[in-house]
Amino acid sequence: MKDPGKSSGMHFHRRAFLQGSGAVAAATAISGGAAEAASRASRLVRSKTQITLHVNGSDHQVAVEPRDTLLDVLRYQLDLTAAKPVSSDGSSGASTVLVDGKPMTASTLLAIACRGKKIETCESVSSHHPDRICRTFVKHDSLQCGFCTPGFVVAVRAFLKRHPDATREQIRQGLNGNLCRCGTYADMIEAVVDLVKGGGNG
Amino acid sequence: MAKTGYAWPSREKSRLLGKSHDRIDGLVKATGEAKYTYDVNLKNQLIVKCLSAPFGHLRITKLDTAPAKEIPGVVEVLVFPHAGVGKEIQWDGELLVAVAAESESAAREGVQAIRFDYEKLDVFTNEEDLEAAKAAGRTMRTRSSEPTTEREPGDDDDEDEFYEAEFKRLFDQCDVVVEGFYGIPVITHCCLEPHGSTLEYKDGKLRVYLSTQNVSGTDDGFAKALEMGADQVEVICQYIGGGFGSKFSPGYWGIAAARLAKSTGRPIKFMLDRDQELKIAGNRPSGYIKVRLGADKNGEIKVWDSHQWGTSGYRGGGVSDRVVPYVIQAPSRRVRATPIKVNAMQAAAWRAPNHPQACVMTQCALDDLAARLGISSLDVFLRNVKHISSRQKQEVYAAELKRAAELIDWKSKWHPHGKGPAKGSVVEGLGIALHTWGGTANNSECRLRIYPDGGVESFCGTQDLGTGTRTVCALVLAETFGLNVEDVRVNIGDSKYPPSGASGGSTTVGAVCESHRRAAQDALARLFETVAPKLSAKPDELEVGVGCIRVKGKPDRSLSWREACALLGLKPLEVTASHKRGAASPLSDEGVGGVQIAHVAVDRDTGVVRMKQFVAVQDMGLIVNRKTATSQVHGAVIMGIAYALFEERILDPSTGQFVNAELADYKLPRIGDVGEIVVDLYEPEDQRARGVIGLGEPPVISPGAAISNAVCNALGVRVPVLPLTPKRVLDAIRQANGRG
Numbered sequence: 001m002k003d004p005g006k007s008s009g010m011h012f013h014r015r016a017f018l019q020g021s022g023a024v025a026a027a028t029a030i031s032g033g034a035a036e037a038a039s040r041a042s043r044l045v046r047s048k049t050q051i052t053l054h055v056n057g058s059d060h061q062v063a064v065e066p067r068d069t070l071l072d073v074l075r076y077q078l079d080l081t082a083a084k085p086v087s088s089d090g091s092s093g094a095s096t097v098l099v100d101g102k103p104m105t106a107s108t109l110l111a112i113a114c115r116g117k118k119i120e121t122c123e124s125v126s127s128h129h130p131d132r133i134c135r136t137f138v139k140h141d142s143l144q145c146g147f148c149t150p151g152f153v154v155a156v157r158a159f160l161k162r163h164p165d166a167t168r169e170q171i172r173q174g175l176n177g178n179l180c181r182c183g184t185y186a187d188m189i190e191a192v193v194d195l196v197k198g199g200g201n202g
Numbered sequence: 203m204a205k206t207g208y209a210w211p212s213r214e215k216s217r218l219l220g221k222s223h224d225r226i227d228g229l230v231k232a233t234g235e236a237k238y239t240y241d242v243n244l245k246n247q248l249i250v251k252c253l254s255a256p257f258g259h260l261r262i263t264k265l266d267t268a269p270a271k272e273i274p275g276v277v278e279v280l281v282f283p284h285a286g287v288g289k290e291i292q293w294d295g296e297l298l299v300a301v302a303a304e305s306e307s308a309a310r311e312g313v314q315a316i317r318f319d320y321e322k323l324d325v326f327t328n329e330e331d332l333e334a335a336k337a338a339g340r341t342m343r344t345r346s347s348e349p350t351t352e353r354e355p356g357d358d359d360d361e362d363e364f365y366e367a368e369f370k371r372l373f374d375q376c377d378v379v380v381e382g383f384y385g386i387p388v389i390t391h392c393c394l395e396p397h398g399s400t401l402e403y404k405d406g407k408l409r410v411y412l413s414t415q416n417v418s419g420t421d422d423g424f425a426k427a428l429e430m431g432a433d434q435v436e437v438i439c440q441y442i443g444g445g446f447g448s449k450f451s452p453g454y455w456g457i458a459a460a461r462l463a464k465s466t467g468r469p470i471k472f473m474l475d476r477d478q479e480l481k482i483a484g485n486r487p488s489g490y491i492k493v494r495l496g497a498d499k500n501g502e503i504k505v506w507d508s509h510q511w512g513t514s515g516y517r518g519g520g521v522s523d524r525v526v527p528y529v530i531q532a533p534s535r536r537v538r539a540t541p542i543k544v545n546a547m548q549a550a551a552w553r554a555p556n557h558p559q560a561c562v563m564t565q566c567a568l569d570d571l572a573a574r575l576g577i578s579s580l581d582v583f584l585r586n587v588k589h590i591s592s593r594q595k596q597e598v599y600a601a602e603l604k605r606a607a608e609l610i611d612w613k614s615k616w617h618p619h620g621k622g623p624a625k626g627s628v629v630e631g632l633g634i635a636l637h638t639w640g641g642t643a644n645n646s647e648c649r650l651r652i653y654p655d656g657g658v659e660s661f662c663g664t665q666d667l668g669t670g671t672r673t674v675c676a677l678v679l680a681e682t683f684g685l686n687v688e689d690v691r692v693n694i695g696d697s698k699y700p701p702s703g704a705s706g707g708s709t710t711v712g713a714v715c716e717s718h719r720r721a722a723q724d725a726l727a728r729l730f731e732t733v734a735p736k737l738s739a740k741p742d743e744l745e746v747g748v749g750c751i752r753v754k755g756k757p758d759r760s761l762s763w764r765e766a767c768a769l770l771g772l773k774p775l776e777v778t779a780s781h782k783r784g785a786a787s788p789l790s791d792e793g794v795g796g797v798q799i800a801h802v803a804v805d806r807d808t809g810v811v812r813m814k815q816f817v818a819v820q821d822m823g824l825i826v827n828r829k830t831a832t833s834q835v836h837g838a839v840i841m842g843i844a845y846a847l848f849e850e851r852i853l854d855p856s857t858g859q860f861v862n863a864e865l866a867d868y869k870l871p872r873i874g875d876v877g878e879i880v881v882d883l884y885e886p887e888d889q890r891a892r893g894v895i896g897l898g899e900p901p902v903i904s905p906g907a908a909i910s911n912a913v914c915n916a917l918g919v920r921v922p923v924l925p926l927t928p929k930r931v932l933d934a935i936r937q938a939n940g941r942g
Contacts, residue, residue, distance in 0.1 A: 045307070065307060076306075088475070091865040121234070123233065127229040143668075146668060147395045149232055149234075150232075176874050179394070181446075181870070185840055186839075186840065
């Protein structure tokens with residue numbers, strides 16, 4: 001069966017589109033006649049498609065609208081709320097998840113563009129079975145309010161895969177995509193330095 | 203029953219207090235399991251998104267919400283009472299209409315469908331320019347504190363004339379007079395979890411998951427608005443994604459959420475968008491000041507005369523003149539303050555209200571005095587310790603100044619202002635500042651149960667903002683009972699528990715330590731009564747050991763904790779204890795000091811300031827958990843680096859729009875921007891003996907002044923207004939060169 005979402009082949013990133021107005025503007029440009037175009041665009045972004053998302057090792061059937069972000073679907077349909085909606089443009093890194101092993105912000109990905117990809121959220125481990133990164137974050141108190149923390153944990157997972165022997169300077173450079181307001185950076189650097197040395201394995 | 207003498211164990215006898223402990227909710231947060239208000243998904247919930255004002259000052263001329271209701275998925279539309287046709291709106295971002303829909307997307311589409319038009323009204327945002335504000339009629343009456351001078355005006359003197367003459371006389375007596383202008387603009391709280399709630403109204407009861415610093419004090423607001431009893435409202439907040447002083451009330455958006463829940467009969471999730479969060483959910487007042495400072499040739503200050511202005515938003519405000527000059531008081535002084543009204547949302551309490559700004563407005567002038575005299579600012583600060591006015595002792599400040607100087611290696615790194623060696627275009631510098639804060643223990647009540655199986659459980663309507671409150675409660679209980687942290691269960695974050703004060707002003711650690719230690723000591727005294735006959739001893743002959751209760755001096759006569767608790771029979775032992783704010787207590791105190799020194803590198807060609815090292819020496823009475831106490835100081839310093847070097851609210855002068863209200867544009871430091879931070883928790887025996895004092899606010903106060911002073915020491919040029927962005931640094935260098 002032809003998958004209606006697949007033919008687009010587009011990799012949407014535009015916040016304006018995600019929030020609806022972009023779709024209207026785009027449709028207007030194609031057909032002219034603003035009201036009619038708006039109505040058509042509105043129908044377009046609302047039509048739901050059944051897709052399978054592969055999240056944390058298992059398949060999930062979800063019905064998504066073309067305008068739904070991966071973050072919307074994770075949070076509202078799968079109740080996976082570790083990835084946070086902090087900035088709609090991804091500049092906080094709080095919605096960081098791994099897509100085929102690469103760190104990406106779920107707030108700037110459309111869910112339909114994630115079919116067939118392996119998505120890993122912070123919740124791929126649990127407090128009963130934490131990974132060494134989570135344990136080491138706690139050991140160094142690299143978290144306060146904790147709202148940015150899952151995004152950082154995922155970013156660190158990706159960072160250590162690429163830089164298992166990272167220096168302090170590389171750590172300072174390599175984790176600049178995430179934002180913390182409580183000021184946990186100093187303790188986070190210590191945690192990652194510890195992880196590079198093999199910490200959290202015990 | 204013998205009256206309990208409340209006290210902390212000595213340093214030697216403390217098994218847990220003062221040591222480093224992991225926070226008990228650390229793993230739940232690190233793995234993303236912790237459910238914040240934004241994360242609570244209630245079955246069948248509706249999502250709310252809002253239309254907000256697009257201009258700094260406007261009158262609504264058209265507002266038609268009917269098209270929004272036509273959008274599939276939109277269930278309810280609510281026009282805020284302040285937002286009908288004809289209403290005037292005074293700031294960008296004010297919420298006008300709330301749309302509740304089946305999904306975020308549908309709610310946003312509904313918002314876009316609203317037909318809205320407005321008339322643009324005059325906008326004023328130039329709070330830095332006092333003359334412009336006067337010309338625009340945006341200043342309020344200038345407040346003057348009663349001047350403090352050597353001579354007093356006589357009955358026949360005209361006061362204004364007298365003080366003009368008296369200050370002229372006092373300044374004439376000084377060896378040196380420094381004049382300066384300093385400023386610190388508005389910043390926002392920028393909580394990563396925006397303000398908001400997820401709530402449901404069912405069977406006449408309202409259950410609110412609220413992102414709040416005030417679990418025990420917000421039910422009333424909801425109850426009044428919905429005309430129901432406060433006992434029918436439950437406010438829950440297990441985890442909060444930042445508050446910093448901005449989350450004490452339900453907010454009008456919280457009330458609207460409750461109304462929508464009632465009118466639709468469906469749960470509602472109403473969280474602000476990022477730009478709304480920055481525009482309307484909390485900001486810190488700005489402060490600008492012109493100072494004349496007179497001193498002797500050794501740098502001891504004699505006279506202070508200042509005029510400050512600034513804004514808290516559309517109602518005026520600004521930095522309080524009561525904390526200027528800050529901590530270091532000239533013997534003779536006069537302070538004036540002119541509030542300015544701008545088109546912006548009114549400010550909210552921001553971590554250590556007034557102090558960070560007052561510290562910049564005062565201690566940059568002190569550093570300029572050192573620069574003028576060509577002497578070390580450390581010497582100037584030390585020389586003026588005798589003029590410190592604080593609830594902390596002068597000798598503590600002197601000791602902290604010396605410790606901080608040692609830790610940063612002041613002796614070998616210091617050079618006179620602008621006289622350091624340059625590496626290419628990069629110069630380095632050191633800067634000092636010091637601060638004070640109260641940190642008294644807030645009201646708090648704790649209900650404690652000891653179960654016959656040995657379980658211990660507490661209930662308290664406090665909240666953990668990420669400071670480690672939950673862990674502190676557990677540590678106090680475990681220390682008192684000779685147990686481990688994992689042996690006690692702490693319940694907080696629910697308004698159905700005994701009330702505890704709002705977490706503002708560094709009042710929480712004292713509050714929960716008071717209530718939990720009191721409850722634990724009371725419970726232990728009762729347990730001793732139950733256990734004493736079994737050990738053939740009197741209750742006052744018993745003591746707690748590790749995991750046991752035993753007869754003092756006779757370790758063989760003991761019962762394990764479980765055996766002891768089993769003697770309670772079938773019913774748990776329950777006690778409730780409380781502390782009232784302001785009541786004298788051996789467990790807590792108020793009034794701390796702290797000294798900070800910044801070491802920066804400044805590139806004279808690019809204007810970029812880099813943090814090299816930052817030393818923070820901080821007293822806080824008795825340390826409960828060394829690990830989270832250290833984190834508090836780290837975090838406060840980093841928040842200080844943020845407002846010293848990066849963040850500010852930028853309002854467009856012609857539209858009043860907050861143009862950088864997104865995180866890509868609202869600059870905050872990243873992990874690579876903070877340099878090395880050295881924390882020294884100053885806890886000699888006399889400080890420890892004071893008991894617990896709050897720590898959240900004090901270390902956020904000094905970074906602005908310390909970093910500004912360090913940049914001035916590096917360049918030999920004052921960059922007068924924070925944050926010290928490359929543009930401001932280059933402008934200051936250019937201006938200094940132009941003059942020279």
